[in-house]
Each structure stands twice: as C-alpha cells, then as structure tokens.
Amino acid sequence: MRLTDVGEFALIEGIRRLMRGNYDPQIIAGIGDDCAILRPLPDQDLIITTDTLVEGIHFHPDWMNYYQIGWRALAANLSDIAAMAGRPVGALLACSFPASRQKSHFDQLIEGITALGKHYDCPLIGGDITRSKRGIFINITVIGLVSRDKAIRRGSAQVGDRVWVTGWLGEAKGGLEYHRQAPPLKPEQFSSTLRRFLQPTPRLEEAAFLVDKISLTSMIDLSDGLSSDLRHICRESGVGIEIYTSHLPISSSTKALADSLGARPVDWALHGGEDFELCFTSQETDMEPVVREFRERFGIPLTAIGRVIEGRELSLIDERGERHPLPPCGYQHFRK
Amino acid sequence: MRLTDVGEFALIEGIRRLMRGNYDPQIIAGIGDDCAILRPLPDQDLIITTDTLVEGIHFHPDWMNYYQIGWRALAANLSDIAAMAGRPVGALLACSFPASRQKSHFDQLIEGITALGKHYDCPLIGGDITRSKRGIFINITVIGLVSRDKAIRRGSAQVGDRVWVTGWLGEAKGGLEYHRQAPPLKPEQFSSTLRRFLQPTPRLEEAAFLVDKISLTSMIDLSDGLSSDLRHICRESGVGIEIYTSHLPISSSTKALADSLGARPVDWALHGGEDFELCFTSQETDMEPVVREFRERFGIPLTAIGRVIEGRELSLIDERGERHPLPPCGYQHFRK
Numbered sequence: 001m002r003l004t005d006v007g008e009f010a011l012i013e014g015i016r017r018l019m020r021g022n023y024d025p026q027i028i029a030g031i032g033d034d035c036a037i038l039r040p041l042p043d044q045d046l047i048i049t050t051d052t053l054v055e056g057i058h059f060h061p062d063w064m065n066y067y068q069i070g071w072r073a074l075a076a077n078l079s080d081i082a083a084m085a086g087r088p089v090g091a092l093l094a095c096s097f098p099a100s101r102q103k104s105h106f107d108q109l110i111e112g113i114t115a116l117g118k119h120y121d122c123p124l125i126g127g128d129i130t131r132s133k134r135g136i137f138i139n140i141t142v143i144g145l146v147s148r149d150k151a152i153r154r155g156s157a158q159v160g161d162r163v164w165v166t167g168w169l170g171e172a173k174g175g176l177e178y179h180r181q182a183p184p185l186k187p188e189q190f191s192s193t194l195r196r197f198l199q200p201t202p203r204l205e206e207a208a209f210l211v212d213k214i215s216l217t218s219m220i221d222l223s224d225g226l227s228s229d230l231r232h233i234c235r236e237s238g239v240g241i242e243i244y245t246s247h248l249p250i251s252s253s254t255k256a257l258a259d260s261l262g263a264r265p266v267d268w269a270l271h272g273g274e275d276f277e278l279c280f281t282s283q284e285t286d287m288e289p290v291v292r293e294f295r296e297r298f299g300i301p302l303t304a305i306g307r308v309i310e311g312r313e314l315s316l317i318d319e320r321g322e323r324h325p326l327p328p329c330g331y332q333h334f335r336k
Numbered sequence: 337m338r339l340t341d342v343g344e345f346a347l348i349e350g351i352r353r354l355m356r357g358n359y360d361p362q363i364i365a366g367i368g369d370d371c372a373i374l375r376p377l378p379d380q381d382l383i384i385t386t387d388t389l390v391e392g393i394h395f396h397p398d399w400m401n402y403y404q405i406g407w408r409a410l411a412a413n414l415s416d417i418a419a420m421a422g423r424p425v426g427a428l429l430a431c432s433f434p435a436s437r438q439k440s441h442f443d444q445l446i447e448g449i450t451a452l453g454k455h456y457d458c459p460l461i462g463g464d465i466t467r468s469k470r471g472i473f474i475n476i477t478v479i480g481l482v483s484r485d486k487a488i489r490r491g492s493a494q495v496g497d498r499v500w501v502t503g504w505l506g507e508a509k510g511g512l513e514y515h516r517q518a519p520p521l522k523p524e525q526f527s528s529t530l531r532r533f534l535q536p537t538p539r540l541e542e543a544a545f546l547v548d549k550i551s552l553t554s555m556i557d558l559s560d561g562l563s564s565d566l567r568h569i570c571r572e573s574g575v576g577i578e579i580y581t582s583h584l585p586i587s588s589s590t591k592a593l594a595d596s597l598g599a600r601p602v603d604w605a606l607h608g609g610e611d612f613e614l615c616f617t618s619q620e621t622d623m624e625p626v627v628r629e630f631r632e633r634f635g636i637p638l639t640a641i642g643r644v645i646e647g648r649e650l651s652l653i654d655e656r657g658e659r660h661p662l663p664p665c666g667y668q669h670f671r672k
Contacts, residue, residue: 004671008668008669008670028381029489032490033490034556034557035383035385035416035419035487036385037381037482040382045373045374045375046374046375047371048372048461049370049462050428050477051430051464052432052464052475054466054468054473055469057432057466057467081370084371086371092386094388094430096390099670125384127386128386130394131670132393132473133393133471134469134471135470137388137432137475139388139430139475141386141430141477144371146373151364151373154369155369220370232368236368332343333435333465333466333467334339334340335344
C-alpha cells in the first residue's frame with residue numbers, strides 16, 4: 001500500500017490513536033488541535049530543539065531500516081535535551097514523503113520514533129505530514145523541561161576545568177564508513193560500533209546522573225564531531241581547550257574496524273559526527289567513585305580527555321606530549 | 337555566491353547576529369546553544385505548532401520571491417497560534433537547501449521570516465540548517481503563550497452557536513490559480529487577492545481583539561480549506577455545522593478573478609486552502625458593534641456564515657434554501 005492510497009488525514013489519525021493514553025498531565029492538548037498545549041510547573045524552564053534528517057544526506061534506506069531512521073531522528077533531538085540536563089516532555093514530527101512511498105515504511109518510521117519516545121516519556125504531541133517531490137525529510141522538534149536556571153549551558157567553562165566525555169568516540173563514524181564502503185567483513189565483529197551508529201541511545205539518564213553527582217560548568221552533545229563541537233564551548237565560554245590524544249576513549253570494536261578499513265581511529269574520534277555522546281567540563285577533582293558508578297550503571301566509560309586553558313584555541317597534545325592546533329574537521333553542511 | 341561558498345556555521349552566525357537584541361526577557365537563551373530556553377510566567381500555558389513548506393508542492397520560486405516564501409512559512413505557523421488566541425514568543429527554523437543555491441536567496445528567505453517575526457515579536461530562537469539533494473524544505477516551529485486555560489480549542493462548539501469567519505474566503509486559491517494558469521490578465525486588477533496569496537497576514541491581532549470582546553466556544557484557522565477545516569470542529573466538538581452559500585464573504589477582486597478564469601468563486605471559498613483566516617463559533621447574539629469595530633480596525637469583514645447544529649455532518653444551504661452535504665474537498669497531502 002502506498003501513501004497515496006491512505007492520505008494525510010488517515011496517517012495523522014493513525015499516530016493520534018497510537019498516542020492515546022500516553023500523555024502525562026502536563027500535556028493539556030496533544031495531536032488534534034491547531035497547537036499542542038503544555039503546562040510547565042512553577043519554576044520550570046522550557047527547552048526546545050529541532051533537528052532534520054534528509055534522505056541521501058543524513059541517511060540511506062539501504063543502510064538502515066525505517067525503524068532505525070525514526071529512532072535516530074528522535075535520538076538526535078533527545079541528545080540536545082540531554083546536553084542541557086533537561087527531560088523531554090513531547091515531540092513534534094514534521095515529515096515529507098514522496099507520495100509513491102510505501103505506507104509500511106512510514107509506519108516503521110513512526111514505530112522507531114515512538115519506541116524511543118516511550119522509553120524517555122516523550123510522546124508525539126503534534127506535527128505536519130506533507131508530500132515531497134523527491135526524497136524523505138524528517139524534522140523533529142522536542143520540548144523539554146529543566147528546573148529554573150538549572151540548564152547546563154555552553155558558556156560557563158572555567159580555566160582549569162577538566163573536559164569529560166561519556167561513552168566511546170568515533171563509533172558513528174565507524175558505522176558510517178562500514179556502510180559507505182561495504183567491505184567484505186562480518187558485521188558481528190563490530191556489532192557495538194554498528195549498533196551505536198544505527199540506533200544511538202541519547203544520554204538523558206547519564207546527564208541526570210551527572211548533574212545529581214557533580215557540578216558541571218558546561219555541556220554539549222557531540223553531533224558534528226568533537227573538534228567542531230568543542231569550539232562552541234571555547235567560543236561561548238571565552239576559553240581554550242587542550243585534548244590529549246592518548247586519553248580518547250575508543251572501543252576495541254571501533255579500533256578493529258578502523259584497522260580493517262585502513263583508517264586512523266583517532267581521526268574518527270576527533271572528527272566523526274553523530275556520536276551523540278555528552279562532552280562536559282567540571283572543576284570536580286575526586287571523580288573516581290563517580291567514574292566507577294557511571295561505568296557500572298550505564299556500561300560505558302566516563303573519561304577525562306582534556307583541560308580548559310587560557311586563550312581561545314583548541315589544541316591536541318599528541319602521544320609524545322607535543323601540542324598541535326586542532327582544526328574543526330567535523331561535519332559542516334555545504335562544506336567538504 | 338552559493339551556499340557552498342559560505343557553510344552552515346556562517347549561515348547560523350549570520351542569523352544569530354541579526355537576532356541580537358531582539359529577544360525579550362522570557363527568552364533565556366536563543367540561537368547558540370543545544371536548545372533554546374524559555375521561561376513561562378506563572379499561569380501561562382505554552383502552545384506549539386509546526387508547519388513545512390516544500391518547494392514544488394507548497395511554493396514555486398517562479399511564483400513568489402524568497403522573501404515571500406519565508407514570510408508565508410512563518411505566517412502559516414502564526415496562524416495556528418492565532419487560532420488558539422495565543423501570542424508567539426519565538427520560532428525555530430529547520431531548512432534544507434541544495435548546496436548549489438544562491439546565498440542571496442537564503443538571505444531573502446531569512447529576511448521574510450524575520451520581517452514578519454519582528455512585527456509579531458516572534459524572533460528566531462533556534463533551528464537547524466542542512467543540505468538537501470534536491471529542492472528546498474522549510475520547516476518552522478513556533479512557540480507561543482496563552483493565559484492558563486484560555487487557549488481556544490476545537491472541541492467546545494455548542495449546538496446553536498453561530499459560525500464566523502474573518503476576512504475574505506478563497507483569496508489564496510485565487511492567487512494560486514492566477515499563478516498556476518498564468519492568464520493574460522493584469523495583476524493590478526486583482527491585487528488584494530494576489531497579495532493575500534503572496535504575503536498573508538496571520539490574524540493574531542484579530543484573535544486578541546475577538547477574545548477580548550466576546551466569548552468564543554471554538555476556533556480554527558483555515559489552512560486546508562473551509563470544507564476540510566470545519567470537519568475538525570464537527571468531529572472534536574461532536575456537532576454538525578450548516579453553512580449558507582449566500583453568506584460566504586468573497587471579495588469583488590476574487591469574484592472578478594474567478595470570472596476571468598472560468599471558475600466558481602464559491603468553490604474557491606469553500607475548498608481553497610491557505611486562506612489563513614480564522615473560523616470560530618460563538619453564542620454571542622449582539623454582534624453588530626463588534627462587527628463594525630472589527631471592520632474599522634482591521635479593514636476586513638467579520639461574517640456569520642453558518643450555524644452549529646445537531647448531528648455530525650457538515651452541510652451547505654444553497655441560495656434556494658436547499659440543503660446539500662458538504663464533502664471535504666480541501667487540500668490533503670497524498671490525495672488528489
């Protein structure tokens with residue numbers, strides 16, 4: 001069955017039925033009116049973010065199924081909510097499909113979005129479904145809440161802070177290269193790397209844990225790549241940052257994949273986009289118990305990879321202790 | 337200069353500079369962090385809506401300039417905020433452009449969005465700029481505020497209410513047909529009709545005036561077409577509605593254009609999409625002074641076009657007083 005056999009209104013009604021009973025009391029109106037209505041509690045700030053996935057640019061249906069595409073589209077947004085230490089309350093989905101596409105693909109997309117949304121209490125509360133001439137466009141906007149003045153911003157990193165990341169770096173880039181190059185390798189060898197690419201977990205629970213345990217001065221999620229994203233912290237905070245090559249957390253699965261493809265895993269870790277890990281700065285010195293508990297609870301590492309320094313520059317300290325400028329080689333649209 | 341000569345980050349920085357100083361104190365963070373941050377006042381509900389314009393589906397750059405495309409993209413969203421009797425506080429822009437497109441077109445799009453946004457205190461507070469393979473996609477999400485429990489919904493129309501519309505109906509359809517058919521007619525003859533198509537005014541001030549003067553039971557904005565949009569009120573309110581053909585407000589400019597194109601202006605008024613007028617129900621009986629003041633203040637009519645009745649059906653009472661079912665012939669994506 002094709003979308004043209006169904007029509008926009010039936011598609012919307014299908015999503016609305018799926019959502020029935022999934023709204024918490026702060027959602028006064030979800031799908032089915034001109035706007036969704038939210039009621040913040042007193043002393044809550046509202047946070048909002050939007051991300052688009054474009055077929056042929058951000059995803060290829062040959063590489064991942066529609067469930068995974070939907071999952072990734074919401075995960076990219078939830079990652080931004082996590083980066084502010086907020087919790088999501090609802091999402092709006094604006095998507096455009098060619099009319100000739102299969103209804104089943106649309107349904108799988110919705111399933112991927114709602115499966116992840118259900119896990120993090122982030123139902124679909126509105127949206128817009130339109131036709132496109134060519135290619136699928138998926139835009140999701142997520143609204144979240146955070147206690148008043150408790151959002152972690154990019155602009156408060158302090159000289160002397162250590163720079164931390166959650167999880168493993170370069171996994172999404174590894175997954176991307178695996179699919180792009182289609183090497184004659186068994187995917188099971190690199191399953192953790194490929195899984196992070198296909199179905200990333202946004203670090204919402206991890207962020208909540210961190211703000212509960214320690215004081216963070218700034219935080220960002222890694223979407224364009226470490227070397228690009230860290231510049232935002234440098235710029236907004238008016239500081240420099242140095243990163244130690246030897247500290248970069250790279251999984252054995254990712255190292256093995258990079259070796260097989262003749263790539264340098266460090267390059268993937270520094271410049272690969274869409275890891276959706278959190279990068280934060282903190283003055284905290286006694287981090288050992290936090291690092292241990294983090295690893296036990298979430299099954300991923302928490303790693304100090306650098307330090308906030310004077311200046312405005314981003315630099316890399318290599319294995320021999322030599323300093324190099326670290327240019328922003330992460331992904332940028334309209335640029336090679 | 338092409339977008340590929342500029343890059344995503346410089347485009348974002350350009351918009352950020354444009355917005356500097358345009359945020360009111362409720363916007364704690366605008367462009368430049370993982371999320372925008374808003375601080376609702378106590379007793380404010382938050383309303384949120386999203387709309388997409390797709391090149392070749394919703395607009396053709398041959399028909400309107402990029403300023404007008406940007407204006408329309410925001411206007412469609414502000415119209416939804418108006419339909420809830422809210423006021424906008426900020427917008428997120430997610431847009432995808434082919435890399436080969438002109439930077440000047442992008443700039444004009446932003447100009448159109450920000451010109452309308454400035455008029456209604458709705459700055460850009462975030463977004464996502466990406467590349468597309470083909471065609472432009474413009475998605476805008478607007479966040480608005482409304483006093484607690486004061487949003488006008490679709491589900492409270494009462495049997496006996498009169499049905500009202502603001503402005504003239506069928507103008508956007510007239511403008512669309514004029515551009516689609518490109519007849520050998522002088523545009524000056526139909527300037528008010530064409531202007532409503534190219535650069536619609538969202539009815540925010542009109543909605544604020546109405547809720548101040550009278551009690552509304554339900555409201556919706558006319559985006560798909562009267563015959564489609566009214567069904568939402570019927571359905572959500574569990575009522576029927578009858579519309580009187582002879583009452584439909586059709587401007588002389590639109591009538592003349594329809595005549596010239598061999599079309600029935602009543603069809604445009606009933607089924608034409610994107611008029612972005614407001615349609616509401618009210619029990620108010622003494623409307624004469626309100627209608628007069630509305631006309632004086634806004635230069636457009638306020639017209640009673642029908643009545644809420646028992647049942648679930650939408651019907652049309654023709655000039656001879658005969659009743660006909662009114663099928664939903666407005667625009668629906670994926671359907672002819």
